[in-house]
Amino acid sequence: MRFIVFLSLFSVLLISSCTQKEENVRVVRKFTNHWKFNLLDSLENDSGYYRPDLDDSKWRVLNLPHDWSIEGTFSPDHPADVGGGALPGGIGWYRKTFLLSEKDRGKKVFIDFDGVYMNSEVWINGHYLGKRPYGYISFRYDLTPHLNFGDKENVLAVKVDNSRQPNSRWYSGSGIYRNVWLTTVNPLYVDHWGTFITTPHIEDDRAVVHIQSTVNNDFDQPVACTVITQVVSPEGVVVAQTESADKELLPNQKITFSDSVEVPHPVLWDLNQPKIYTAITRVWSNGHLMDQYRTKFGIRNFYFDAEKGFFLNGRPVKIKGVCLHHDLGALGSAFNRRAMERQLQIMQKMGVNAIRTSHNPPAPEVLQLCDSMGFIVMDEAFDMWAIAKVKYDYSLYWEEWHQQDLRDFIRRDRNHPSVMIWSIGNEIMEQWDSSGVELTRELAAIVRKLDPTRPITTGNNEPSPRNYLIQSGALDLIGINYHHEGWTDFPKIYPGQKFIATETNSSLHTRGHYDMPSDSVRIWPTRWDVPFEGGNPGNTCSAYDNCRTPWGSTHADTWRLIKKYDFLSGMFIWTGFDYLGEPTPYKWPSRSSYFGLVDLAGFPKDAYYFYKSEWSEDTVLHVFPHWNWEDGQMVDVWAYYNHADEVELFLNDKSLGSKSKSDEQFHVMWRVPFVPGTLRAVSRKNGQTVAEKIIHTAGQPARIHLTCDREVIRADGEDLAFVTATVTxxxxxxVPDANNLIKFSLNGEASIVATDNGDQTCLTSFQSHQRKAFHGKCLAIVRAGTKKGSVLLKAASEGLPESTVRIEMK
Structure with a gap:
């Protein structure tokens, strides 16, 4: 091992000069613009759609990522049914024509798909490359043998078949719904996902960084090879370097180079300081730079303790997590980095420090964001194994594909510092089948071979030792879904084992709707296996913490236990955001979930502030509900608060008394006969005011107030502005009950891509530019154009003055 530390200006210049030299050795470009798309009708013959000479001039032109299902009409008659979001599937074809320079002749050219839902098949210039059934997996094809160079065009064709439904328990989306990349390299190159970096030993003054790099030789002759890797600090300074001995690679051989370096005075990746290092791996042959490959990683250590829970960088940390599905609300499953960043920002403001990618591999950018923002991630591979949950799900492809899919999943994600738990399955049916023992051992062995550094778990809704997955002895963490009533017995049932609550709560909420009395809990449905016939007109659920599923629990009951016991390392709430599909407890016309702490449009529900008061350092005084009721009606007024001893409530300046939370209580409540006017709450500590909240009885709708999540967005054709319209x-x-129809229009080089209001029963297409307010709010999503300047979004509603907001694009 050679260890070199560079701390001078020379190191920065070295990086700069090397980067200039490397511009042509590895070129990775986003391959998402100007695709042609055709969605088949039921009678269409697509047998020749892969042919290069096909006339596709009448096909629709679009940019990726793309989800055709979200463009459809809601209907209970779609084969996916309401559980799958009540939106259509089908078969779609994508085609892209492109040129390659003569200078690329003799190089390797790969196409990388981050995810295609589902059953994708790919052709290049009429040559079949392969099929990947799993809709959430990332994969690569080698285009090189079939390419044209110079003036002759290349035609890439992709068939996506999401016609056999139901194949998912939630909304999946359809199409090439994640990014695509074209990678050009020399025939001596670092393999796809070809590095693995670990930090086996960390002290205050040094950290040992172990680096594995797998190099491929696709020349038709032996090649001498040297690998040099530099470690670059978060500040951009080279702090360590390793150089391999020369090795000869035979034709079509791949070799893994392994070495360790010491990084002096490491800056640790942590939740509040997510510092990222970069390893720059350079492949040299006979003095020529053949490839360079950058790997982001973090220096941190963590472990789970059977008695004390989770530790990160030597200190105990309670995992305060949420489960997130992959859809982005009104945008469907078409991935957008800003939309995902917004979701994570909203969660982080609540105090969330962990994300579970339920129940499948996420888009790669999700983990990049978690790395840079500071989240712990439970990265999940499968929702089912060999035994099906729905008729056409992944179990049909399990035998042929699960090993490769799992290997690809681990190799893709194993360098992310945010990833600290591998989940190999959620509520797997083999929990009750003896085949679960060997399958768990098989999957765990695959994971450990590729990454022995992280614990492995499954989300188990059978929490007893009868569970065959647990019986396998292959799990490092016992993951329990729900069943909070048995958590305190965990050390007795599983002595010496480590606990994580992989899925909790399943509480139900409609933003802005309140069922009283609030201290009476509604369990909807009464049983999971019995059709639900009760509920409310309009398919609503109460936004107090007083409506839950029979398998779930209230937010207060769950957090009370997790907070109290150290051995309960943490929890993942079902869910952070509402998502399309699974409209428990209702069926049609509901088409999205009620589980979220935030609705589908991104508007927080009241329970969001419960966690913010417990998990966040921000001062919280959240008082609800609104103050528009029938005269004399008894109204339960709740307050979530922190950093204070008590809260005093006033109605029209008359005190209704001060109240304080007792041990293991998380809110205070007053039962108040409604009188129009003003509610005012004041929180105090040691007699001093900490916060004040005022709620007025609202009058008739008179205005539309527009607010944008950011004043300036990027003019890159992808960035988004989320504009909230509030009726006042x-x-x-x-106005809490306002349902005005609001029509949005836009002046300028941008587009309205979707609208939403958070109503689980709203059947207006998300593509519509008009939307009824739901409990006084709705949302317009604006996509930036590619020209700098400003655009003006207008909102109009009958009887109300027009409102505008300006969005700058830079």
Missing amino acids: DKDGNP
């Missing part, structure tokens, strides 16, 4: 009275008070 003449004094600016939000």
Whole structure:
């Protein structure tokens, strides 16, 4: 091992000069613009759609990522049914024509798909490359043998078959819904996902960084090879370097180079300081630079303790997590980095420090964001194994594909510092089948061979030792879904084992709807296996913490236990956001979930502030509900608060008394006969005011108030602005029952891509530019154009003055 430390300006210049030299050795470009798309009708013959000479001039032109299902009409008659979001599937074809320079002749050219849902098949210039059934997996094809160079065009064709439904328990989306990349390299190159970096030993003054790099020789002759890897600090300074001995690679041989370096005075990746290092791996042959490959990683250590829970960098940390599905609300499953970043920002403001990618591999950018923002990630591979959950799910492809899919999943994600738990399955049916023993051992062995550094778990809704997955002895963490009533007995049932609550709560909420009395819990449905016939008109659920599923629990009951016991390392709430599909407890016309702490449009529900008061350092005083009721109606007024001893409530300046939370209580409540006017709450500590909240009885709708999540967005054709429209009275008070139809229009080089309002029963297409307010709010999503300047979004509603907001694009 050679160890070199560079701390001078020379090291920065070295990086700069090397980067200039490397511009042509590895070229990775986003391959998402100007695709042609055709969605088949039921009678269409697509047998020749892969042919290069096909006339596709009448096909639709679009940019990727793309989800055709979200463009459809909601209907309970779609084969996916309401559980799958009540939107259509089908078969779609994508084609892209492109040129390659003569200078690329003799190089390797790969196409990388981050995810295609589902059953994708790919052709290049009429040559079949292969099929990948799993809709969430990333994969690569080698285009090199079939390419044209110079003036002759290349035609890439992709068939996506999401016609056999139901194949998912939630909304999947359809199409090439994640990014695509074209990678050009020399025939001596670092393999796809070809590095693995670990930090086996960390002290205050040094960290040992172990680096594995797998190099491929696709020349038709032996090649001498040297691998040099530099470690670059978060500040951009080279802090360590390793150089391999020369090795000869035979034709079509791949070799893994392994070495370790010491990084002085490491800056640790942590939740509040997510510092990222970069390893730059350069492949040399006979003095020529053949390839360079950059790997982001973090220096951190963590472990789970059977008695004390989770530790990160030597200190105990309670995992305060949420489960997130892959859809982005009104945008469907078409991945957008800003939309995902917004979701994570909203979660982080609540105090969330962990994300579970339920129940499948996420888009790669999700983990990049978690790395840079500071989240712990439970990275999940499968929702089912060999035994099906729905008729056409992944179990049909399990035998042929699960090993390769799992290997690809681990190799893709194993360098992300945010990933600290591998989940190999969720609520797997083999929990009750003896085949689960060997399957668990098989999957765990695959994971450990590729990454022995992280614990392995499964989300188990059978929490007893009868569970065959647990019986396998192959799990490092016992993951329990729900069953909070048995958590305190975990050390007795599983002595010496480590606990994680992989899925909790399944509480149900409609933003802005309140069922009283609030201290009476509604369990909807009454049983999971019995059709639900109760509920509310309009398919609503109460936004107090007083409505849950029979397998779930209230937010207060769950957190009370997790907070109290150290051995309960943490929890992942089902869910952070509402998502399309699974509209428990209802069926049609509901088409999206009620589980989220935030609705589908991104508007927080009241329970969001419960966790913010417990998990966040921000001062919280959240008082609800609104103050528009029938005269004399008894209304339960709740307050979530922190950093205070008590809260005093006033109605029209008359005190209704001060209240304080007792041990293991998370809110205070007053039962108040409604009188129009003003509710005012004041929180105090040691007699000093900490926070104040005022709620007025609102009058009739008079205005539309527009607010944008950011004043400036990037003019890159991808960035998004999320604009909230709030209906207010003449004094600016939000009108809680307003349902005005709001019509959006836009002046400028941008586009309205979707609207939403968070109503689980709204059947208006997300593509519509008009939307009814739901409990006084709705949302417009604006996509930036590619020209700098400003655009003006307008909102109009009958009887109300037009409102505008300006969005700058730079």
